[in-house]
Amino acid sequence: xxxxxxxxxxxxxxxxxxxxxxDPDPKRFPQTxxxxxxxxxxxxxxxIDCTKHAAAAFKLNFAFFEAEGSRGYAVLEKxxxxxxxxxxxxxxxxxxxxxxxxxxxxxSILQRLNFDAVxxxxxxxxxxxxxxxxxxxxxxxxxCLTSNPGTRDFQYFSDGQKKLYEKVTENVTxxxxxxxxxxxxxxxxxxxxxxxxxxxxxxxxxxxxxxxxGADLETAVRNGTDPAGELALFNVSRGIxxxxxxxxxxxxxxxxxxxxxxxxxxxxxxxxxxxxx
Amino acid sequence: xxxxxxxxxxxxxxxxxxxxxxDPDPKRFPQTxxxxxxxxxxxxxxxIDCTKHAAAAFKLNFAFFEAEGSRGYAVLEKxxxxxxxxxxxxxxxxxxxxxxxxxxxxxSILQRLNFDAVxxxxxxxxxxxxxxxxxxxxxxxxxCLTSNPGTRDFQYFSDGQKKLYEKVTENVTxxxxxxxxxxxxxxxxxxxxxxxxxxxxxxxxxxxxxxxxGADLETAVRNGTDPAGELALFNVSRGIxxxxxxxxxxxxxxxxxxxxxxxxxxxxxxxxxxxxx
Numbered sequence: 001x002x003x004x005x006x007x008x009x010x011x012x013x014x015x016x017x018x019x020x021x022x023d024p025d026p027k028r029f030p031q032t033x034x035x036x037x038x039x040x041x042x043x044x045x046x047x048i049d050c051t052k053h054a055a056a057a058f059k060l061n062f063a064f065f066e067a068e069g070s071r072g073y074a075v076l077e078k079x080x081x082x083x084x085x086x087x088x089x090x091x092x093x094x095x096x097x098x099x100x101x102x103x104x105x106x107x108s109i110l111q112r113l114n115f116d117a118v119x120x121x122x123x124x125x126x127x128x129x130x131x132x133x134x135x136x137x138x139x140x141x142x143x144c145l146t147s148n149p150g151t152r153d154f155q156y157f158s159d160g161q162k163k164l165y166e167k168v169t170e171n172v173t174x175x176x177x178x179x180x181x182x183x184x185x186x187x188x189x190x191x192x193x194x195x196x197x198x199x200x201x202x203x204x205x206x207x208x209x210x211x212x213x214g215a216d217l218e219t220a221v222r223n224g225t226d227p228a229g230e231l232a233l234f235n236v237s238r239g240i241x242x243x244x245x246x247x248x249x250x251x252x253x254x255x256x257x258x259x260x261x262x263x264x265x266x267x268x269x270x271x272x273x274x275x276x277x
Numbered sequence: 278x279x280x281x282x283x284x285x286x287x288x289x290x291x292x293x294x295x296x297x298x299x300d301p302d303p304k305r306f307p308q309t310x311x312x313x314x315x316x317x318x319x320x321x322x323x324x325i326d327c328t329k330h331a332a333a334a335f336k337l338n339f340a341f342f343e344a345e346g347s348r349g350y351a352v353l354e355k356x357x358x359x360x361x362x363x364x365x366x367x368x369x370x371x372x373x374x375x376x377x378x379x380x381x382x383x384x385s386i387l388q389r390l391n392f393d394a395v396x397x398x399x400x401x402x403x404x405x406x407x408x409x410x411x412x413x414x415x416x417x418x419x420x421c422l423t424s425n426p427g428t429r430d431f432q433y434f435s436d437g438q439k440k441l442y443e444k445v446t447e448n449v450t451x452x453x454x455x456x457x458x459x460x461x462x463x464x465x466x467x468x469x470x471x472x473x474x475x476x477x478x479x480x481x482x483x484x485x486x487x488x489x490x491g492a493d494l495e496t497a498v499r500n501g502t503d504p505a506g507e508l509a510l511f512n513v514s515r516g517i518x519x520x521x522x523x524x525x526x527x528x529x530x531x532x533x534x535x536x537x538x539x540x541x542x543x544x545x546x547x548x549x550x551x552x553x554x
Contacts, residue, residue: 069389143401
């Protein structure tokens with residue numbers, strides 16, 4: 001099964017479009033956890049355990065693991081052993097380099113660590129992205145329009161016909177021979193999200209920006225899903241992880257994840273019903 | 278001292294513009310090394326030891342260390358302990374993410390691992406790059422025009438006035454308040470290298486593409502250095518690392534590094550002499 005089929009299969013089986021972002025920041029860990037032998041591992045393990053019923057995917061932000069060096073990297077390896085097989089795993093690593101280096105990154109992330117998908121930066125062009133697409137069952141979410149303020153610097157750069165992010169969308173559509181390309185499109189620019197959805201109707205989207213980054217969930221779900229209310233994952237990291245600074249942090253995270261999952265599903269239903277009427 | 282001053286000071290003290298790229302590929306290690314307890318560490322240690330007299334900088338390609346997971350990451354940590362303080366250390370990690378994630382990457386690479394500089398991908402814009410520029414003595418080489426075939430896909434995208442890589446050059450010049458910005462400009466497109474040098478006369482360049490990637494060294498040095506024959510580092514990885522598949526690999530690498538260092542210096546001298554006449 002290629003990645004884009006797997007994407008649909010996972011989200012349908014979990015009946016969820018929620019991606020739980022693991023951006024574990026030790027400064028925000030509950031006090032009790034700080035006395036643990038490995039607070040990073042403990043925090044993530046408990047979060048995974050309490051949110052896995054509501055999540056279609058876990059997105060592991062490599063920056064937060066590399067922050068603790070080889071020890072943090074080892075935690076990443078351990079977490080990949082405990083995430084249940086019914087939840088997609090996305091390496092939020094934003095890699096991209098010349099061919100032989102990208103190939104090393106791809107093997108490391110998609111084979112050795114065995115992630116289902118990885119985020120990739122397109123700046124260096126097709127040969128920097130291709131190694132991440134060599135296994136049809138593994139996917140790459142290519143940065144298109146990101147959710148941060150700096151998107152305006154280069155992603156909006158225009159040739160008069162189209163902006164750079166639209167050019168990226170166009171090229172990625174052409175790289176999708178293995179049916180395993182996806183796009184990262186931020187929810188913080190809902191009009192553009194809708195445009196990219198129209199330009200790439202068959203690609204799965206990874207949509208950051210709801211939650212701590214402030215984008216409106218309802219608009220994001222309406223604009224980011226396909227007409228069937230599918231093909232999108234909505235990432236929430238800080239908005240789930242830090243619901244409580246007490247011992248009940250994981251339990252509260254689980255409840256919040258479930259709440260957001262249900263909200264997303266309600267909006268999807270409303271969208272489909274509105275289209276049917 | 279800010280990074281750009283340090284850059285000049287290191288290259289002058291070593292009388293070298295050579296950057297030795299550590300892209301250690303176990304498939305190309307000498308047979309004898311494969312029986313070592315940690316071939317990756319052993320290979321890099323010996324290469325560093327035999328090339329450090331000729332190098333102004335070591336560029337560690339993170340892809341090749343991450344390929345071995347947390348164990349490879351631990352090798353990276355060990356190597357940072359043994360590289361002598363008179364040689365610059367560049368983390369070729371090509372990172373870049375939203376502000377709080379980039380901040381984690383920056384702290385990990387420039388503080389925890391204590392690299393002097395890091396390569397950064399500009400696609401996500403200023404707030405993704407800024408965290409790498411927060412310590413004036415530490416530098417960021419921002420991808421401008423890379424050395425691979427895929428440069429044509431997006432870096433040449435033009436608004437009719439300028440191409441994306443020229444827009445990146447322009448913006449980076451504006452981000453240089455701490456005097457610690459550099460650019461990655463490939464030697465494989467010598468005409469463009471010359472244009473970027475003119476557009477950013479005061480920025481240090483990290484120039485890949487000579488060696489295995491085939492660019493002409495003489496043209497690269499003429500076009501990539503400033504009028505004083507400075508402010509550039511020429512990276513050679515495979516062309517130095519794999520000079521021999523025998524036990525003399527490090528010795529041969531050392532001799533090749535010295536040869537390239539001298540070639541670069543001869544071209545610099547010729548350039549300055551020609552300008553003086």
